[in-house]
Amino acid sequence: MLRTTSEPITSTGTWTWSASCTSAPSTRRCCRSPKAGGCPRHWSWTSTPPPSAIWPAPECISGGLLNQGQIGKDRLVELAEELAASSVQAVVLIGGGEPLLHRSIGTVIDTLFDAGLQIGLTTNGTMINRYLDQIADKVAWTRVSMDAANETTYPKFRPAKRGRVVFPTIIDNMRQLAARKSGRLGYSYLLMQRYAPDGTVLDTNFHEVIEAARLAKDIGCDYFEVKTLVDDDHYTLSQKAEDIALVEGQLAEIRTFTDDDFHLLVSNTWEKVRAGIDPVELKEYHTCPVTELRTTITTSGVYVCPYHRGNPAGRIGDINTTSFEQLWKNADTTIIDPARDCQFSCSRYPTVLQIQRMRPDDGVTLVDDFDPFF
Known part of the structure; x- marks a missing residue:
């Protein structure tokens, strides 16, 4: 039941929305100028419940942003309504934290979907059953953060409060969603290792990538995603040659059982680690x-992109005190200089280079059918 009070919600802290405007960025139709008053292509809304509500993932890159204030329940619903009334096309609900723990999440999904926005969801999977109908019918893609292939490894990297065993519950939730989904379902696997002071590996999930991929296909997932750990500043971490070989051997075998219904996605950060590329990625644009x-x-502010969440230099406003329309009208998205501020490995770097190569007269044809989660 929704309460119509304006008190802050104690089961949430930081969300990430991603919102989108009316057309493909490569055509420049979706890129607004302050005078034009257009909207961003998509927003990220990062949600963070307090420690009592979730279990911490020690390697979570958003860990330093958890529990930094709250957004009132009424304000979250209002924000969904503001996005629905704008030219935004897509919203991603993501963490740190668990978006499905928020008491307004059902209303938010309904509001966005009814307005024709596409919705993406990143979740730990424990609450899928609670919102199964809405996720199956209204969410364009759901990515479940797993990082393990079994209930032995899972609690090492995603420990539950009071030692609860949640892995079987998550798998069952994913099977239920796979059987009913209208959108895509993904199994996310972050490669992680922990070391003792002497360099000895204490915990690892490098060895069970293929086991997790087989499980993902058996569940009915549309894709299996492999990513590598980065440091708090988003720089890639080098790995031993034997560990790289271990993962690469498994990826090669996974490719033998991919098909039109099951895809393997490998992050560009792993490709750089595998190739031994320098973690410093210099940009020549400003x-x-x-x-x-x-x-x-x-909850701590609105930022120009996920890489700069929590960075005061990348903060463009506060959704608690400003409407979406006013915030975006006054936003200066040039406050970040990539040549100075983005020397880490950015997953959008190839996209930026492609956009920069395009010209108004290069024969680009505008189409209405495109992926708003660009």
């Missing part, structure tokens, strides 16, 4: 067009 497309809303 403004980033993707900041028009990946704006991030959290």
